[in-house]
Amino acid sequence: MLNLLIILVLVLAVIAVFQLTRVYEYSRSIRNTREEEISHADNKLNAWLMLVWMVAFFIGTIVLYVKYGNYLPPPASEHGVNVDNLMAFNIWIITIAFFLMNGALFIITYKFYYRKDRKARFHLHDNRLEMLWTMIPGVLMAVIIIYGLITWGKMTGPASADALKIEVYSKQFDWTARYSGKDGVFGAANFNMITSDNIFGIITPDRMKVMLDSIDGDISETEAYIEREKALLSDEKIEVLEDQIYRMKRHKQRLMDLDEDQLNGISTWTAGADDVIAKELHLPVGQEVELIFTSRDVLHSAYLPHFRAQMNTVPGVPTRFKMKPTITTEEMRQELKDPAFDYILLCNKVCGATHYNMKMKVIVESPEAYAKWLESQKLFVPVEAPAAEVPATASPDTTASAPASPATAMVVNR
Amino acid sequence: MAHAHDTHHDGHAHHHKESWISKYVFSQDHKMISKQFLVTAIFMGVIAVTLSVLFRLQLGWNGQSFGILNALLGDRWAPNGVLSSNAYLALVTIHGTIMVFFVLTGGLSGTFANLLIPLQIGARDMASGFLNMLSYWFFFTSSVIMVASLFVETGAASGGWTIYPPLSALPDAMPGSGLGMTLWLISMVIFVASSLLAGLNYIVTIINLRTKGMKMTRLPLTVWALFVTAILGVLSFPVLVSCVVLLLMDRGFGTAFYLSDIYIGGQPLDVTGGSPLLFQHLFWFLGHPEVYIVLLPALGISSEIISTNARKPIFGYKAMVGSILAIGFLSFIVWGHHMYVTGMNPFLGSVFVFTTLLIAIPSAVKAFNYITTLYQGNIRMTPGMLFSIGLVSTFVTGGLTGIILADSALDVNVHDTYFVVAHFHIVMGMSAIFGMLAGVYHWFPKMYGRMMNTKLGFAHFWLTLVCGFGVFFPMHFVGMAGSPRRYYAYTEFPFLQWVEDLQPIISTFAIVGGLAQLLFLFNFFHSIWFGQKAPANPWGSNTLEWTTPVKPGHGNWPGALPEVHRWAYDYSNPEHEEDFVPQTVPLKAGEHAH
Numbered sequence A: 001m002l003n004l005l006i007i008l009v010l011v012l013a014v015i016a017v018f019q020l021t022r023v024y025e026y027s028r029s030i031r032n033t034r035e036e037e038i039s040h041a042d043n044k045l046n047a048w049l050m051l052v053w054m055v056a057f058f059i060g061t062i063v064l065y066v067k068y069g070n071y072l073p074p075p076a077s078e079h080g081v082n083v084d085n086l087m088a089f090n091i092w093i094i095t096i097a098f099f100l101m102n103g104a105l106f107i108i109t110y111k112f113y114y115r116k117d118r119k120a121r122f123h124l125h126d127n128r129l130e131m132l133w134t135m136i137p138g139v140l141m142a143v144i145i146i147y148g149l150i151t152w153g154k155m156t157g158p159a160s161a162d163a164l165k166i167e168v169y170s171k172q173f174d175w176t177a178r179y180s181g182k183d184g185v186f187g188a189a190n191f192n193m194i195t196s197d198n199i200f201g202i203i204t205p206d207r208m209k210v211m212l213d214s215i216d217g218d219i220s221e222t223e224a225y226i227e228r229e230k231a232l233l234s235d236e237k238i239e240v241l242e243d244q245i246y247r248m249k250r251h252k253q254r255l256m257d258l259d260e261d262q263l264n265g266i267s268t269w270t271a272g273a274d275d276v277i278a279k280e281l282h283l284p285v286g287q288e289v290e291l292i293f294t295s296r297d298v299l300h301s302a303y304l305p306h307f308r309a310q311m312n313t314v315p316g317v318p319t320r321f322k323m324k325p326t327i328t329t330e331e332m333r334q335e336l337k338d339p340a341f342d343y344i345l346l347c348n349k350v351c352g353a354t355h356y357n358m359k360m361k362v363i364v365e366s367p368e369a370y371a372k373w374l375e376s377q378k379l380f381v382p383v384e385a386p387a388a389e390v391p392a393t394a395s396p397d398t399t400a401s402a403p404a405s406p407a408t409a410m411v412v413n414r
Numbered sequence B: 001m002a003h004a005h006d007t008h009h010d011g012h013a014h015h016h017k018e019s020w021i022s023k024y025v026f027s028q029d030h031k032m033i034s035k036q037f038l039v040t041a042i043f044m045g046v047i048a049v050t051l052s053v054l055f056r057l058q059l060g061w062n063g064q065s066f067g068i069l070n071a072l073l074g075d076r077w078a079p080n081g082v083l084s085s086n087a088y089l090a091l092v093t094i095h096g097t098i099m100v101f102f103v104l105t106g107g108l109s110g111t112f113a114n115l116l117i118p119l120q121i122g123a124r125d126m127a128s129g130f131l132n133m134l135s136y137w138f139f140f141t142s143s144v145i146m147v148a149s150l151f152v153e154t155g156a157a158s159g160g161w162t163i164y165p166p167l168s169a170l171p172d173a174m175p176g177s178g179l180g181m182t183l184w185l186i187s188m189v190i191f192v193a194s195s196l197l198a199g200l201n202y203i204v205t206i207i208n209l210r211t212k213g214m215k216m217t218r219l220p221l222t223v224w225a226l227f228v229t230a231i232l233g234v235l236s237f238p239v240l241v242s243c244v245v246l247l248l249m250d251r252g253f254g255t256a257f258y259l260s261d262i263y264i265g266g267q268p269l270d271v272t273g274g275s276p277l278l279f280q281h282l283f284w285f286l287g288h289p290e291v292y293i294v295l296l297p298a299l300g301i302s303s304e305i306i307s308t309n310a311r312k313p314i315f316g317y318k319a320m321v322g323s324i325l326a327i328g329f330l331s332f333i334v335w336g337h338h339m340y341v342t343g344m345n346p347f348l349g350s351v352f353v354f355t356t357l358l359i360a361i362p363s364a365v366k367a368f369n370y371i372t373t374l375y376q377g378n379i380r381m382t383p384g385m386l387f388s389i390g391l392v393s394t395f396v397t398g399g400l401t402g403i404i405l406a407d408s409a410l411d412v413n414v415h416d417t418y419f420v421v422a423h424f425h426i427v428m429g430m431s432a433i434f435g436m437l438a439g440v441y442h443w444f445p446k447m448y449g450r451m452m453n454t455k456l457g458f459a460h461f462w463l464t465l466v467c468g469f470g471v472f473f474p475m476h477f478v479g480m481a482g483s484p485r486r487y488y489a490y491t492e493f494p495f496l497q498w499v500e501d502l503q504p505i506i507s508t509f510a511i512v513g514g515l516a517q518l519l520f521l522f523n524f525f526h527s528i529w530f531g532q533k534a535p536a537n538p539w540g541s542n543t544l545e546w547t548t549p550v551k552p553g554h555g556n557w558p559g560a561l562p563e564v565h566r567w568a569y570d571y572s573n574p575e576h577e578e579d580f581v582p583q584t585v586p587l588k589a590g591e592h593a594h
């Protein structure tokens, strides 16, 4: 039905365009008028249209406000309430200004359309008036700035010491959360340690050893391959392989440059063992959380509209946002009478082909439910079987292609 | 036009026998260059509008098959008539790039600075006709490269017109970051060269070549606006070049200005220490002044047209000039309002909130002055006037939502949503475009010696106004509900579905609005050849361009240059019989200048 309507509108529009171009021909044939002399009828018509448009514009605006003005469910975070209040305040001001200014513009235009027997007033300036309308926006802006900055200051201040820290990690095209586990310390992580089963690149002594060994293995295999096939390989191919070896060596060097740190008396290389990696973001209600964002490839943005929160994720530069969730998912479902409702974190910085589908479910629950959920999660290093297996690399003999880098090899293996 | 050539020979020796090439192609005459800019910009505008209509089809009727998409874009980009998501991003990016840079920067300034600066200050031509010509041909070249990038195998640049790295730096990150992005960057470097050549020329011309009596305080507001615009461009575009060159180096030479700790394509990259935020600072140091580079000429044009057609002096000329200067200055210290959610220090954010909201004051002054100029005027509803009045409405409407975006605490929730798209389209996509269209209708007689059809102009205005608001006004609500921009579809998010029924309505307005531009195209091209012949001063205007012959030759005035005795806004001056007093009319005994 809607589609039919739209098609109808389109057809009418096309016809209208054609008809209107014919108007051109007509007006040429009544050629005793000049284009630059706007007839009284035309002046009046356009003046009236200004009024008609104003009314339509205002009604349209009001309809939109009424129908869509309730733009989001109530804020589910503490600062969100302040943000919404500030928003309401600002919207009131700009809406009033919108109606006043547009109203004045269209009504004045209507009222003073051209009449031959009248002369415009020769009015150059009026210092008192101009002073007044510099002062009014000045004062309004002062209020808006002060109110805005107070709200901003509150929401961006440092997180309290007992805030729950959670890492939120973005890559094309999904989100992952990391909880620090019992020890309360995040294991050290580095992008050089990333494999398909270690999205964060968490460093543990075992992982490090596996990584280094596998790179060593790849290097010597590639070298052996070149040695063996020298006669058959083109110079370019050899160059490519040597470049790969160089890169693997650099990779290894960067790994060896990583140092172990101490945090709260815990080695950051062992702290990672009990970290919890999750594909959902669970938050305990009423507890301040500090979300720490990182990205591994391009910019993304963690947008949490229900919490009135957003922060870009930047490769190489961790960013933060603190907030205190105040309404559990369950409560919100009841409030909205929508049993399927879920909070959501969506990506809001264009990041590639499926940017429009890069999201993570957010669950706000009671502290007990949260604790239980955390308990049920697998730890990064399973307690029973500590040693990760050594990944086998694709054999260069079987394929003509170059050996894969350790990271890709592990991807292939999973 | 030969007669114009013969009669003045003071200092102009280079225009005896013009070949077709030197007259129409490599012309050094500012008026011809202006027309070249305009026609190129119209052509680019048609492309950009078409692109927007194409991707609006996807947004309005997600997943539905459209034969036209497949026919225009082929199987790779629109298999089965459904736009692919990569193609969607490419179209959005090139649409935005063309609109901002090619239509509203090169096109708007190029057309009207070239046409109006020499004519309104009483100069024979730009300070350097040769540089002026080069500036057009650089613009042309960069336009060709940008359009050509649409046809690249891997697709055009797709990271948005702001091309933030690392996305734009890593060909592995998306297909559009391959050759398409390289072409985008090259095109942009050439574009900036064009802008700089042009801008320097405008500044030098305005400072040095004003005719006798044309004091700075008597300049029409168009020239003031174009002057400040040129200064903004000359100060900010070089920063874009360095920003772009660093990006080219990151892409091609293994540097790491913008890159750090990146793992992509199954490998960690050997880059550390760069910062993607550096790019954003550099980009927006240009990017924010850029939006005023787009807007100020439109404001200048509309001031002139409103005063002329209200038959009333512009209200508060000094305040208008002061506001232009204040906006120009402030526009350099507000760029950070694009970066509130990048992790920038919140205190720095506060500073930008403060400076940004300050701009509201001179902007409000301008809006009040426009409205007061209309008040008690005698308003002639020419098409140019209608578009100028439309500009005031859109400038006010779009400016007000800027207050929300400037407030960092609020921006957090609407940043990069359709609210932003609504805001910048109403100020740039409507206000600045209205200014440009107003200028075309108003100065067409000067450019082509003929009149455009007025009735078609009315229809064009009303359809454009209604459709423009029909497209962009509902977007505020789509955005406040949480719909991010640069999304190919919203199907994945149940909480956004309730605003999705606005999408087909928006798209319908977009299609009708796009078609309405055919009226303009028809009117424009038809009138160039068949329009009514124009009189010398069709609008009863005071400024100097209307004292030239209908079709001024090279050198503009046959004989001596006009001498200026008064400001440009003596409309309905009670001391004079006529309701306008051209700037060349000497003061009467006892009359004092304003």
Ligand code: HEM
Residues within 6 Å of the ligand: B049, B052, B053, B056, B092, B093, B095, B096, B097, B099, B100, B104, B159, B160, B161, B162, B421, B425, B428, B429, B430, B433, B471, B484, B485, B486, B487, B510, B513, B514
């Ligand atoms: C027929 C008229 C137009 C329609 C229907 C239209 C529609 C759109 C839409 C839907 C977007 C995508 C927004 C997003 O996803 O981020 C967009 C982007 C954009 N448009 Fe328009 N637009 C129109 C005219 C204009 C004009 C006249 C300008 C001039 C300033 C303009 C400048 C831009 C810019 C700068 C972007 C951002 C591109 C990006 O995200 O990189 N548009 N437009």
Ligand SMILES: [Cu+2]
Residues within 6 Å of the ligand: A300, A301, A347, A348, A349, A350, A351, A352, A354, A355, A356, A358
């Ligand atoms: Cu994304």
Ligand SMILES: [Cu+2]
Residues within 6 Å of the ligand: B287, B288, B291, B334, B335, B337, B338
């Ligand atoms: Cu800005």
